[in-house]
Amino acid sequence: MPFPNLLKALTALALSMLMTGCVTQQPYDYSAFKESSPASILVLPPINKSPDVKASYSVYSHITLPLSEAGYYVLPVAVVDETFKQNGLMNADEIREVSPQKLHEIFAADTVLYIDITEYGSSYMIISSEVAVAATATLVDLRSGKELWKGVARASTAEQQQNSGGGLAGILITALVNQVVNTLSDRGHEIAGIASNRLLSSNPVNGILPGPRARPTTPR
């Protein structure tokens, strides 16, 4: 056999690559989250890193649903926004600067959720009708200052029929994508809804944990 050492090396390399591919994702470490056991979430206006100015309020208007259905009290986003405005804080970047102590003093929520929108709309596409929304979220305990959870999600009109997530939620989301009416003006907003639901619904793999108001799940 020619090049026996090379063949051995390549085989070893291939095997090691296969092995790392087989290693499953580390389950999320929920210890800080469980210790915190929060009941309420203050969501700040999302910081927009996309070129579309509508992104922040679009996502902001969607987040109450998944977080509330997950079992948390979510402070009313429009009222929170108004409180910041009345204190001279007009944009999301300024609001992000407010100290956790100050936030806790005014809003008295157990946690704060910071959202960054990394994609919104179709501005990155050259020849495409794809509309995508992507965001990251970080949940921080306002009492201890500890980070409890971090998440990321993306939704796009280019998604295939296959269910990307798990179970019933994934099927519902896929159905929603298929039913979306192609109204160009509001497509970003509709996709933002899907992205927000993916980002902030509770799921046992890497999503937020169910909150105190969640319906207890009865095992079958």
Place this chain on the structure above:
Amino acid sequence: MNLTRPTFFLAALMAAATLSGCVSQPQPLYYWDGYQQQVYQRFENTSSAEEQIAALEESLQKARAADRALPPGFHAHLGMLYAEIGKADQVQQQFETEKTLFPESAQYMDFLMRKFAK
């Protein structure tokens, strides 16, 4: 044979029970209706406070009729809108309702009542 009919019936009943068990999903905790759309309209300023109030009051009635709970923040949002059109008594009522339904909101509602009560 005498065995086939009751056996068939039992099998059909079991199948129905199994199928209905698979298809059923839990109802959402809250009655969402158009609430989040109204929130977005407020942010985008695409309708007036009065129009938004009318839409939310209609949701409120529908929720009551269906015996469903309104989402966290719904009443506080409505209270804020009432404050913007100068209906002070409605403001108080909405913030107090929010506080009663969601005690987690108490401190923030007290803060708002102090600010909005002018």
